[in-house]
Amino acid sequence: MTATPSQPYSPMVPRARRLPHRSRRRRPPGALRDTLTLVGLPFLAALALPAAFAGGGTRRWFGGRAESQRAEAQAAKDDAAAAFYELDTAQRDLRISVETIAAVDASPAARRAVTDFEALGRRIDEVSHQYIDAVDAHDLDRDDLEASAASRARGDLTAARTELGRVKQELDRFAEGLGPLLGKAETQLARLAPAVERARQALLAASDALDTAREAGLRADDLAARLAALGPELTRLNQGAGRHGVPETLERAERVTREAESVRAEAERLPERAAEIDHRLVSLRTRAQALTTRSEQVEPVLSELRRRFTAACWQDLQHVPDQAGESVRQAERKLAEARTARDEQRWPDATALLSTVRALLNATDEAVSAAGDRLGRLNAVQKNxxxxxxxxxxxxxxxxxxxxxxxxxxxxxxxxxxxxxxxxxxxxxxxxxxxxxxxxxxxxxxxxxxxxxxxxxxxxxxxxxxxx
Structure with missing residues (x-):
């Protein structure tokens, strides 16, 4: 079923299903009225005299049994009509539930529910036609309705009412079985509007944060590109779940919200990030200069180690001065590249380059410290x-x-x-x-x-x- 809750209701009962109506008695034609007028009151009184002695009108002349059968048939007709209206109303209400499930849930259980409801609809059409045929087959308003005809009418209408009631029970059992599916569908529908609204608000907040960053002189081209990529997604959200489906729309809204919030957070952090990179540039340059000075002191330490201890105590440190100098020079080149990336506002590149500089300086610091630590430990063990x-x-x-x-x-x-x-x-x-x-x-x-x-x-x- 492709219908959605937003589509207009189209009853499953075919056009052939119509409501029963009571025929109206026709008035005598004009010629007959004129004849009665010409005959005059005396003649009418003579005609009415035998009827008066008979004790009533024409219907009572045939006896009370026909009237009793007519009343029972009319009661059966009223009961059948009530059952018909009750079944039709229940079917209409349940159709809305089934359409809701079909629009939200694509699981096998949901598809099976749609198929079962269509089968029930065909069964409802059958009993409805049976009821309408029974109503059309018997005119309970006829003056000359015989008792046997009224009895047959009562039997047909009672059978129609019984079938209508039986199908109504089937429909009620089917409705009870839809409870879990309908609850799930209604839950998703309840989530839909808030989820779409959160996505719209997240996109608006991301756009505002990006504008604020640009006003501060930060281009944020990568964030602008990410935000622009969400434009088609917003278009699909605005087209609605009726076109794209409820589960897909929910998933899209949540994805747009996450991405927009990420863009907003990064845009709001851009000024802080720029200041942090500036601070790291200065701090790492100062550290590189200090390591340059410390690395120049490694050679005197090595000279003392060579003079006072055996080769096994210092030969693994021979490469430290040259390695330290090269590491510092490489760190300074990376610092220059990081400065260029920062000026061009290539924030990821600047961050990566600064991480490389830090690793180089850490390794150099350890190597330079190793020479002094070695001399201190050897002095201590030699002494005691x-x-x-x-x-x-x-x-x-x-x-x-x-x-x-x-x-x-x-x-x-x-x-x-x-x-x-x-x-x-x-x-x-x-x-x-x-x-x-x-x-x-x-x-x-x-x-x-x-x-x-x-x-x-x-x-x-x-x-x-x-x-x-």
Whole structure:
């Protein structure tokens, strides 16, 4: 069914279905009236005298049984008419519900409901024709209506009323089954108008925000293009759900609302975004200049490392001065590109370039700091290696106590790595003996031992936590 709730109602009952009417008695023709006038009152009185002795008019002359049958037939006719009107009204009301479902819901259940309603409509047409034929077949207003004819009329009209009632019950059961589908359809229809209005308001707000940004000297060409792309969507929304369907219109309205709100938010943030990019340009340029100065100090640090410690303690830092200088120069080139992008208001490009500059400067900062940190740690261990040794031994003993808590013997999974950690520490201590100790190897070994011990402790606590 392609009808929508907005289409005019077209009854399913065919034009052949018409309402019954009572025939009117015809008045005597003019000639007969004139004849009666000429005959005069005495003659009429003579004609009426036998009738008076008979006790009434013509109908009563045939007896009361015919009148009783006529009354029963007329009551059956009235009951059938009431059933007919009730069925017709119910069908009209239900048609509106079915059209609503068809306009909103394209599911198999909705299509099946439309098909079933059409089948019911054909059944209603059949019983309606049966009723109309019964009415047309019997003239209950005839003066000479016989009792047998009135009885047949009553039977036909009663049968018609029974069929009308039976179909009305089928229609009522069908209406009850439409409840979930109709509720869903009405919910979607209730959402339709507010959703379309939200989309229109979102588009208007996005346009206003874009105008405000332009007044501030910000072009926002990309946002303007995104907003212009929503123009055809607004046209389709204005054409209405009758043309594009309720589900499609709802989905379109929600999509337009999301995109318009995104454009509005970005347009409102443009001044803040421009100020943020300006701030980052200045901040990163200052940091690049500071790193240039710090990188110049790496070479003296390396000279001291070469003079006081073995090659193993500093040879991995040889590339730091050259790498730091190149990284800073590359960061400065990217900063210049970011400045150009900002001047041209290419905000995504400017943001991406500034992120690259930041990554370059972070890597340079770490490399430059590594040389100074290395010298500081080597100086400390050369002056007092016992402090590093005791720190590592404490970590091992603490892990051993935890492994033995509540046990007579440690779990081999914990004892084995802890025993290996003890042996590894002892081997590292031996590297400090001799004329040229490898302090860096000693520091990396003790740090590795502590990492191993920390992993064992974490495993023990995780197992005991899971046990609880």
């Amino acid at each position: 290696p016992e402090q590093e040794i005791e720190r590592t031994r404490f970590a091992i003993r603490d892990a051993q106590r935890l492994a033995m808590a509540g046990r007579n013997t440690p779990d081999p999974r914990h004892a084995r790595p802890l025993d290996e950690a003890v042996a590894r520490l002892e081997r590292a201590i031996t590297t400090l003996e001799g004329r040229h100790p490898d302090y860096w190897h000693f520091l990396t070994e003790t740090e590795g031992v502590r990492h191993t011990v920390a992993d064992v402790v974490a495993g023990i606590r995780e197992e005991r936590g899971a046990g609880h």
